[in-house]
Amino acid sequence: MATTSIDLKEEILRLKKERNAVILAHNYQVGEIQDIADYVGDSLGLAYKAQETDCDVIAFCGVHFMAETAKILNPDKTVVLPDKDAGCSLEQSCPADQLEAFLKENAEKNYYVIAYINCSAGVKALCDVICTSGNAVKIVNNAPEDRPILFVPDANLGAWVMEQTGRKMDLWQGSCYVHVEFTRDSINKIKEEYPDALVVAHPECTTAVRLLADEVCSTEKMVDYCKNAPVKNIIVVTESGMLHRLQKEAPDKNLIAGPTDKCACNDCRYMKMNTMEKLRNCLRDLAPTVEMPEEVRARAEAPILRMLEQSK
Structure with missing residues (x-):
């Protein structure tokens, strides 16, 4: 049965x-x-x-x-x-051995390495501090002024953080395959259907999409944004699973999944x-x-704890 x-x-x-x-x-x-x-x-x-x-x-x-x-x-x-x-496509875009080789080749730069949490334990173990989309601006603002920053692996998030902080960073060229599927044309098309709608987008989206958004923020911050938005219609430009949480937390809002050029919403296959x-x-x-090996775990723990301490 x-x-x-x-x-x-x-x-x-x-x-x-x-x-x-x-x-x-x-x-x-x-x-x-x-x-x-x-x-x-x-x-x-x-x-x-x-x-x-x-x-x-x-x-x-x-x-x-x-x-x-x-x-x-x-x-x-x-x-x-x-x-x-x-x-995770972001994790896959930055293998630990490639990052380690890059840091050795550029040892004279003495990079302060900030890793977006979407990376492997091996990458975390090579970094100075971890960040998430929710605290990346704060983490970058806390970075030492006398060292160049290498931000891995998400170039779109890194570009957005540079805009917010004014800090110059070298960006690893990784991306989330889900968020780069959203395009300026796909978001403009849905905005034509809902001309009064506000657009909230995740910073892993491309610059062209972020420029169309009324708010760019982490998924957690999207909850408060949608709850407090002064309009009923909100276009949510991130992975489609977020709509379930948002519909429970903001039941009075009409939450519209941001479409791509290929489909009406965007699922992460992983x-x-x-x-x-x-x-x-x-x-x-x-x-x-x-x-994981204890040596890797212990080395990866330090930058995570540094992040948690700086995020309080």
């Missing part, structure tokens, strides 16, 4: 209690997973929750680098993610690899787990 969604939810909750587990979910997860999670948020919020948890098991519904971050902060806890292949069945399985089997 097929398992119903109600049965699956009950099984997940039972296993969560048995395992003394906490379920963390990113804003881009499918609605069902968001609804059953103990906490839903962006990378910064999830990092704090991972640091604070007193459970034995962390079931991380997001992509691999997020679960890695939870393990870095909780070496003695079991960290599982529903699908071990849930990766975020959507996680399912309720896989969440149940990872809690049941305590696998797949996230593991």
Whole structure:
């Protein structure tokens, strides 16, 4: 007999209690997973929750680098993610060995390396401090004035931060494949349908799209923006999973998924690899787990803790 969604939810909750587990979910997860999670948020919020948890098991519904971050902060806890292949195009755009080679070749520059959290533990271990889209401006403003900054791996976020801070940075040429699919034409087209709508966009979008936005901010800050917007229609230019959270938090607003030239909304294929069945399985089997060498974990922890301290 097929398992119903109600049965699956009950099984997940039972296993969560048995395992003394906490379920963390990113804003881009499918609605069902968001609804059953103990906490839903962006990378910064999830990092704090991972640091604070007193459970034995962390079931991380997001992509691999997020679960890695939870393990870095909780070496003695079991960290599982529903699908071990849930990766990230930004993480893939900056392999640790390539960054290490680049830093050796440019050792005379003595770069202060700021890494967007969307990167591997190996990259984090090579950096001075981590940032998220929610705190990147603050982190860059806190960077030492006497050292050149290398910002990895997202060039679009880095360009936006330079605009906000006035700090010159060298940018690693990585990008999120989801956010670069939004174009000036696709956003202008939807604005023609909703001429009174405000546009809120994620800073991983290209400059052309950011220039059309009334607000550029992290997914967490989108919640307050949409709640407090003076209009009903809001075009949300980020991964489509965010709409589920926003519709719950701002039910009086008409939230419109930002389209691309190819489709009416934009899913991250990696975020959507996680399912309720896989969440149940990872809690049941305590696998797949996230593991890494202790030397890498310890080196990666320092810049994350530096970020969390500077973000208070």
